[in-house]
Amino acid sequence: MKRFASLAAILFACLSTAHADSDAPTAMTKTGMVMGKSDAGMSAFLGIPYGASPAGERRWTAPQKPQGWEGVRQAQAFGPACPQPVSQAVLLNEDNDQSEDCLSLNVWTPDTDAEDLPVMVWIHGGAFYLGAGGAPIYDGSALAREDVVVVTLNYRLGMLGFFGHPGLADEQANAPRANYGFLDQVAALEWVRDNIEGFGGDPDNVTIFGESAGGVSVLLHLYSPLSEGLFDKAIIQSSGGWRPLSGAADLDSDGAALAEAVEASTLTELRDVPLPDLLSAQAGSGTEWWPVVEKNSVPMQVPAAIRKRKIADVPLMIGTNNWEASLSRARKTDPGSIISIVPEDMRDEAREAYKADHLSDQQFADALYTDAGFAAPARWIARLTSKGKPAYLYRFEQVRESLRGNVPGAAHGVDVVYVFGSAGTLASAAEFGEADTKMSDIMIDCWTGFAKAGEPACGTEWPAYKRGTDKLMIFDNGMASFEKDKQTEQLNFQEKLALRLARSSRR
Known part of the structure; x- marks a missing residue:
């Protein structure tokens, strides 16, 4: 039986x-x-x-x-x-x-x-x-x-x-x-x-x-x-x-x-x-x-x-996270080696642009790494490509609620789960709060709206990048805010530094 x-x-x-x-x-x-x-x-x-x-x-x-x-x-x-x-x-x-x-x-x-x-x-x-x-x-x-x-x-x-x-x-x-x-x-x-x-x-x-x-x-x-x-x-x-x-x-x-x-x-x-x-x-x-x-x-x-x-x-959307230097931290890169990339005759200018007298060497190195490797190239690309079809520039600054105050900013790669709405797949899913859920919903709307019509649809107006205004969308604290970039001086310095280093490499 x-x-x-x-x-x-x-x-x-x-x-x-x-x-x-x-x-x-x-x-x-x-x-x-x-x-x-x-x-x-x-x-x-x-x-x-x-x-x-x-x-x-x-x-x-x-x-x-x-x-x-x-x-x-x-x-x-x-x-x-x-x-x-x-x-x-x-x-x-x-x-x-x-x-x-x-x-x-x-x-x-x-x-x-x-x-x-x-x-x-x-x-x-x-x-x-x-x-x-x-x-x-x-x-x-x-x-x-x-x-x-x-x-x-x-x-x-x-x-x-x-x-x-x-x-x-x-x-x-x-x-x-x-x-x-x-x-x-x-x-x-x-x-x-x-x-x-x-x-x-x-x-x-x-x-x-x-x-x-x-x-x-x-x-x-x-x-x-x-x-x-x-x-x-x-x-x-x-x-x-x-x-x-x-x-x-x-x-x-x-x-x-x-x-x-x-x-x-x-x-x-x-x-x-x-x-x-x-x-x-x-x-x-x-x-x-x-x-x-x-x-x-x-x-x-x-x-x-x-x-x-x-x-x-x-049409192009381009942006970065505000603590891409989490990469150099993970590799245990010595802050001094990052700072030393700036030629000696430009060090004072760099320190002035970054208000480095109020920063530790690690904080200064983090800012240089994030901007030189990511933020400055993104803005430069948005500016040059915007001469044709529109380019939309953003910076992602959201830190999940359980980490706020414990890390300098949004680490490299953390934006992905917000774009895909996939935080639930992580072992740390329980650490994502209401602001994180709101942030993910906004970014999904932005990304899919762009895919549908070539311009982001986020519930907040997001004009295309214009050099004269130097504005971008900031994603932080469960909100999207289109505002003047607070890092204009630092990114202008990075473009000057990149040009200097490129000329030096050709000699």
Whole structure:
């Protein structure tokens, strides 16, 4: 009798699953039908391949289109993250899975039968060697609830995503190379163009947005010839923009040194090196495997592209957090080494601009780091791009209620959970108070409003940036306030300093 009861329970479970699947949302893509799941009232399609596996002989090649399939493919779980250091890979997806076969994306939509919903494509941060589109903080359901389609994606990271080698220079002499992770992003945007209508989205109304390395990626897409026509608006969060990129030839030298370290004498041998050995060699290489200037994909430095107006003329939102120096604090960077970047004959001017006599060395260094690396480039980009389509400048200063008074400001990256409305995914969720909830609601309105119409809709008027007024939107204490920038003097100094350092580097 017990055996019969067990069999009956199994049969009932199977029938229940079949019934549940029959109610699950489906969508058609160019490669086949996918079946998603309900997520907070939205339809979520997870782990959809946009590229074939870039492993084996495809390691360090441009992404290829995925194979099609017959029947219905389950799209109810995130795909594996792209390989990265395990000790630092936190909250990449439900199981923290990693694989070289990682080129997948995720879609949240309010209605697969809708037509022409705005599309928001998120490019995650992580210094180009960490992160995944399936991280819980990038849950797109809260944004999708505002009648937009949200896409998040994986792209190759570290030396698997940004790599050079003399053999690759020969093999791919006339093709885009080195920036393989960036090429993945382009392939994902092409997938959106070709498939998003099946999820209710409008391929002619696409906003790309990203934070940190994701924001840098958005900057590069603004002037990459490969990205032309693939998006209509852009949001850049905490990206900087003045940091110089190396050239592809520099990456070739770094790659040759790494090949020697793993005892690979040919490109074929290097492609056969087991993944754990590659990651170990990457960790010991001392190289930052970042995007590089490469004629076919990233043809020039960011500042040059902006000055020469080689960028896409699209509406832009750009901003920073007011304590980006949390990065240098985390690295335990000596404050003196940051202050010493200012030439001696400009130190007095710097101290005057920052009223440094009232600051500790750590506070002075924090302010210099935040402004030089993030705030000043953001304002400069807003000013130069505003000569075309409008640019909207902001600064995020919200500190969650439990930390107010204990940290100097909004740390690098903390804005993300407010934009996604995903604070509930954090272990510290209970520490977010009423002001944090209000702040998240406002930012979701701003970001989705921008995606819909090219201008933020926040309940507070947010005019485009104008040099003469030097005003921006401040997000703090559960409110959005458009006001005169209180850091004008400091940012003016940073622009002067950047020009001085650039001239010195050319001598």
